[in-house]
Amino acid sequence: MTGLSGAGQRAVSAARAGGMFARSGLWRPGPPLKVVRQLGALRRWGTLLGGTVASAAARDPDVVAIADQEGELTYGEVDARTDRLAAALGRAVGAGEPGRAGGPRRVGVLCRNHRGMVETLVACSKSGSDLVLLNTGMSAEQLVTVIEQQGVQTVIADEEFAEFLALVPAGVQSIRTGPELEDLIVTASGARVEPPSKAGRTIVLSSGTTGRPKGADRRARPGLSPLTSILSRIPYRVHERMLIDAPLFHTWGYAMLQTAISLRATIVLRPRFDPEQTLRAIAETGATALVAVPVMLQRIMDVPDEARRKHDTSSLRIAAVSGSALPATLATAFMDEFGDVLYNLYGSTEASWVTIATPADLRARPGTAGTPPPGTTVAILDEEGAPVPPGTTGRIFAANELPFTGYTGGGDGGAKEMRDGLMSLGDVGHLDEDGRLYVHGRDDDMIVSGGENVFPSAIEAVVEALPQVREAAVVGVPDERFGRRAAAFIVVRDGETLDADTVRDHVRDHLARFAVPRDVHFVDALPRNATGKVVRRRLQPRPDADDPS
Template sequence: MRANERIFVAAPIFHSWGLTALQIGMPLRATTVLRRRFDAEETLAAIEKHECTALFAVPIMLQRILALPERVRNRYDTSSLRIVASSGSALPRSLVTGFMDAFGDVLYNFYGSTEVSAATIATPHDLRAAPTTAGKPPPGTRIALLDREGEQVPPGEVGRIFVGNDMLFDGYLDGAEREVRRGLMDTGDRGYLDADGRLHISGRDDEMIVSGGENVFPRPVEEVLTDLPQIDEAAVVGVPDAEYGQRLAAYIVVREGWRLDEDSVRAYVHQRLARFSVPRDVVFVDELPRNQTGKVLKRLLVEGDVVEPAALPNVG
């Protein structure tokens, strides 16, 4: 980021990511463009009108921009964009490659939390090499992948993600605290480092299920599902199972004009992942329930409440 940037802040300001964009823009003397509601085409029009150099967004916003017909996207000159910074939830592999193919290598993936602030940043170079990566720690931040005993796990092995920097929070208002080891704080996420030192997020600690004795994370299954051209969105959750303890259930939004059946979904996953990662339940829904920042509310899926969610005033 440079002085006198022109930043379009699409991310909601009440969310830490939108607030971060404002806080970065102020000392840079940036021109900041805001809209009350997000609209994909109007965002492109504003980028052209104000010659925005940076866009701060959450993944669902980028997904809706990319979902615009190519002829609509081509109406607007977005060549001024140098940075499209995304955070708030995971970026699907298909969205990463599709967005950069359409808008150039300008995408950055930011991983962090309210508790630990900045953890890692994936640059366009990182995302071209490994589209699902969360990147590497910025200056002043350290990360470690630890096992239950607090020992560091080797590259490629899933461990608990711990982060250390000068911006760790002091605790929750109810007095609860996150576990700290070696000056590093537990994020509540699990992941692994690849051979190049890039972090990959496997999922939340509380999202991992044990099915037939195997540890299974939903995110790799979601990545495989969203690679299918018929699928617009997918969310995978763990549900109770009398035989295996837990099993995976996939909730899928099919693209308009396409058709898909449960057996095809299971066969596709089985060809690419281990047997225990194949969702036994496949449910087709009109849309996934989301909160106002666009994050999927998996709790509602687990509870079986998949009725249409309320309108998202900040996502549109």
């Protein structure tokens, strides 16, 4: 859009969005009275989570919104129930009491994927509460530290986290999902809930793979830009049946929940991931879209062929993944098994998604993270902040319309590094001549060995190409001679055998000498957090490592 005025750019953007909404069915004509009610709800509530539920209920009150282990709820039922829950929470926490620093109440949510989680998120949006999404993979002590740092005043959690709830500090109210939360909903008055004067904030915890998790403040912003950027690459449609296996407390799962509600989709939820249950759920519900993290796809592919193929997954049009690196070999294997339905999104807690790879991208270049959607800019910069040519490795910076305003609760690194309006994502990578992004890894994961730069992802990709390897991770370890050296941690497929020399010979055939891992560890599993990312700091070399030196 170079050369266009601001008004011209807005017109082009509006036309592009209109085309995407038409293709998705969002602009499909409907009964006039329902359309009027839908537009009225949007005018009253806006396009935040509570508003999209109210709008969906006005247009399609009888469409199933949530299907979980408890049964089904329609959009009309979810809208009415979350109105009552918003009112009940207001009374329970003291609607007139100021929150942290005189602001709104701050509610921490610690739940698996189920209706109670969704209804709590919607109710918090309707009441204007600040929302802190707590990570189910944290220990009780870590969770207590987080709620203290974030100034949480009310905690809503599943019964399985009773150990944490017992440690909640005095003065912090706790509410359990299940019968207690249901009682709040059914006993609350049906009084009309008014939109809050100011939208609450959503605080998402960073993954914590490199240190203490930080609360990333993602202020709610009305508008359709996030949905437009997703629909520009992923062909979601109105009334999808979307199985969300990615945790809803994570940026990725939460964003796809918002997308699903905007599309008046049926959201299929299960509290824990199991690969065969996912395949069964796709077959039984006719799911058209799967939202997952890459390690979930790996576990699906690990299901024996006979067991995997007994489930009819022909309804699946879209499998969208994010949250951690998607190995090139896995991308190809998954599409060979399920068809060209795979979409890979790259981003961060702070920036949300910044590139999206389509099936065509992944067929052409399986290791790519894709291209930026409309409204997003990605640049590769050197240490001085200057752009580098295509094919040159540098630091990844990005800017988009999804606001990040800093860390909350005293999180270290209160501001991300900025260069000309672009934010550092903390990763290194390169762009190719077609504008596709390739992510090499965290900038602090790079191994400097004897003066040479070694990127763990390059070694991992080569090792994972071995047919005996299920997955691999590479880290740098101290070396008296070279400063650092590469150490490989490898999970071998069931029934396969592999030795360290074979691994080294394979890497030596494909990469430079200094990239060959001297230490090779065979492990049962890689340590991962709740969103599937490998926690590299927990990969510790063993004294008996296979190192010929």
